[in-house]
Every structure is written in C-alpha cells, then in structure tokens.
Amino acid sequence: VDLSVSWLGLAMANPLYNASGVMCRSVAELEQVRTSAAGAVITKSCTPQPRVGNPEPRYCATPLGSINSMGLPNAGYHYYRDYARSYPYAAGKPLFLSLSGMTLDENLDMLRDLAAAELPCLPEVNLSCPNLPGKPQLGYDFQACREALTQIARVYPGDFGVKLPPYFDPVHFAQMAEVLNTFPTLRFVTCINSIGNGLVIDVEHESVVIKPKDGLGGLGGSYVLPTALANVREFYRLLPGKHVVGCGGINSGREAFMHILAGATVVQIGTCLYEEGEGAFARILDELRQLMAQKGYQCLDDFRGKLKTL
Ligand SMILES: O=C(O)c1[nH]c(=O)[nH]c(=O)c1Cl
Numbered sequence: 001v002d003l004s005v006s007w008l009g010l011a012m013a014n015p016l017y018n019a020s021g022v023m024c025r026s027v028a029e030l031e032q033v034r035t036s037a038a039g040a041v042i043t044k045s046c047t048p049q050p051r052v053g054n055p056e057p058r059y060c061a062t063p064l065g066s067i068n069s070m071g072l073p074n075a076g077y078h079y080y081r082d083y084a085r086s087y088p089y090a091a092g093k094p095l096f097l098s099l100s101g102m103t104l105d106e107n108l109d110m111l112r113d114l115a116a117a118e119l120p121c122l123p124e125v126n127l128s129c130p131n132l133p134g135k136p137q138l139g140y141d142f143q144a145c146r147e148a149l150t151q152i153a154r155v156y157p158g159d160f161g162v163k164l165p166p167y168f169d170p171v172h173f174a175q176m177a178e179v180l181n182t183f184p185t186l187r188f189v190t191c192i193n194s195i196g197n198g199l200v201i202d203v204e205h206e207s208v209v210i211k212p213k214d215g216l217g218g219l220g221g222s223y224v225l226p227t228a229l230a231n232v233r234e235f236y237r238l239l240p241g242k243h244v245v246g247c248g249g250i251n252s253g254r255e256a257f258m259h260i261l262a263g264a265t266v267v268q269i270g271t272c273l274y275e276e277g278e279g280a281f282a283r284i285l286d287e288l289r290q291l292m293a294q295k296g297y298q299c300l301d302d303f304r305g306k307l308k309t310l
Pocket residue numbers: 021045068069070071072073100126128129130131193194218
C-alpha cells in the first residue's frame with residue numbers, strides 16, 4: 001500500500017501531519033513532529049510579536065473531543081521564520097508556516113518578509129481564530145476576506161493556503177468559494193478550524209472548564225467530524241484545481257480515510273495528537289494502510305474524492 005502524496009511541487013511519504021496549534025509552538029515540539037511518522041510539519045499560528053495568550057485553564061479534553069481558548073500564544077513570527085531557515089527540507093517533510101496577524105497589516109508585514117526570505121515553506125494564512133476576545137473570525141466576513149486575499153496575493157507572489165472556519169450553510173460555502181476562486185496562487189484551503197464558541201460544562205463542579213470568555217472555546221475532536229467532512233466535500237467540489245487539507249475529528253485510520261474519500265489531499269491531526277502524543281501518527285497510518293488493504297486500494301488516488309452519493 002502506497003500512502004505517498006505529491007502536491008504543490010511537494011512529495012510527502014504520507015498524508016498526515018499536525019494541525020496548527022498542536023505540538024508546534026516551540027522548536028522542541030516542532031522537532032517532535034518532524035522526527036515522528038508525520039509526513040509534514042506546520043507551525044503554531046504566529047503574530048509579529050510573541051504572545052502569552054489567554055489565562056489558564058484554556059484547554060480541556062472531554063470524551064468526545066476538546067475545547068480551547070488559547071488566545072494565540074506563540075513565540076512570534078521571527079522565531080518560526082528562523083526555524084524555517086534552518087529546516088532540513090531535503091529530508092523530505094514539507095514545512096508549512098501558519099500566520100495569524102491581529103490585523104491585515106500584520107499579515108502583510110509577515111508575508112512580505114517571508115516572500116523576501118525565499119524559503120521552501122508554504123504559508124497557511126489563518127482566517128479563523130475564534131478565541132481573540134472582541135475579534136470576529138475573518139472567515140465569516142466574505143467581503144473582508146476578498147479584500148485581505150487581494151492584498152495578500154499582491155505581497156506574496158508564491159503559492160499559499162488559508163485555514164478556514166467551519167461553514168454551516170450551502171449559501172456560505174458558495175459565497176466563500178466564489179471569493180477563493182478569485183485567487184489562482186491560493187492553492188489550498190484547510191478545512192476546518194475548531195467550531196467556535198462552544199461551551200463545555202462540568203456537572204460535578206457546576207462550572208465551565210476553561211477560564212477565557214466565561215468558558216466559551218473552539219471545539220475539536222469527534223464533536224466536529226461531520227462538520228469537517230461536509231466542509232472538505234463542499235470545497236472539494238467548489239474549488240476546482242485547488243487542494244483541500246482535511247482537519248477535524250481524525251482519531252484513527254477510519255476518519256483519515258473519510259476525509260480523503262471526501263476529497264482531502266492530505267490531513268491534519270489536532271485533538272488526538274494533543275491527547276495521545278506523536279505516536280498517533282504511526283498508529284493512524286497503520287490503521288489507514290490496513291483499511292486500504294482490506295478494500296483493495298493500492299494508493300490514495302484509488303479512492304480520493306470518490307465518496308458515493310445515494
Ligand atoms: O486560541 C488559539 O490560539 C486558536 N485556537 C483554535 O482553535 N484555532 C485557532 O486558529 C487559534 Cl489561533
């Protein structure tokens with residue numbers, strides 16, 4: 001069974017890597033991913049300056065997934081750019097750099113610098129952080145996205161991608177796709193970011209479980225799988241020639257298979273990686289291989305995007 005993926009001029013041994021935000025804030029964490037069975041690496045979304053993030057507790061796992069309101073804690077853009085400068089690209093695992101400026105100008109400043117650095121890493125521009133008090137998710141404002149992407153494509157000549165929030169309405173899928181299709185160098189969309197502003201309650205303590213925003217936070221894990229799959233499949237249909245990166249609810253080879261069947265080129269692991277550690281990559285890859293062998297598939301292209309309808 002062959003799990004290799006070639007896309008955007010990249011060759012990956014397998015389709016699995018971390019979701020931005022998990023096991024990727026420090027060089028030590030990034031190296032844990034890079035030296036694991038993962039096929040690629042992505043950095044924590046960064047801002048020009050380092051950020052401490054929201055007060056703790058700001059993450060909580062539950063039997064069905066996770067809730068987080070981290071608040072964009074990160075070591076600052078230059079820390080990740082410097083990692084990207086020394087990254088061993090020849091070892092064959094691509095590096096993606098996640099950028100999440102607090103303003104469009106912050107994103108443009110980071111992208112201008114990244115363009116000038118002429119590094120082989122690919123930017124994933126985060127349009128969907130749900131945890132900055134008072135900041136709406138850009139991904140839900142279609143006109144603002146169009147304006148932002150127009151300037152981003154102007155300052156960054158290379159291929160880039162965007163991290164999208166989940167959408168829940170066919171009209172919104174169509175409206176966002178119309179914006180995204182305007183930009184030929186926008187080569188991939190990562191679906192989905194956490195489902196924003198959920199509330200997890202601890203019955204014993206009659207309390208919320210995270211401190212920021214009186215307990216509101218982004219949901220991940222099994223809670224979000226059907227929404228993630230819907231976003232992958234809809235954007236796979238609506239963005240001809242672009243790639244969809246699947247993210248959300250992947251705990252085993254079965255969910256990885258579902259995301260790829262729905263159209264994902266590659267897939268990211270978030271909550272499961274946070275809870276299990278980097279061993280999750282080898283386990284999920286083995287499960288995917290076994291599932292493919294049982295079904296008689298030799299490679300990912302044998303089933304990618306071939307979800308049947310009734
Ligand atoms: O609170 C966060 O740091 C965070 N948390 C998320 O669930 N998604 C994001 O894009 C970000 Cl930036």
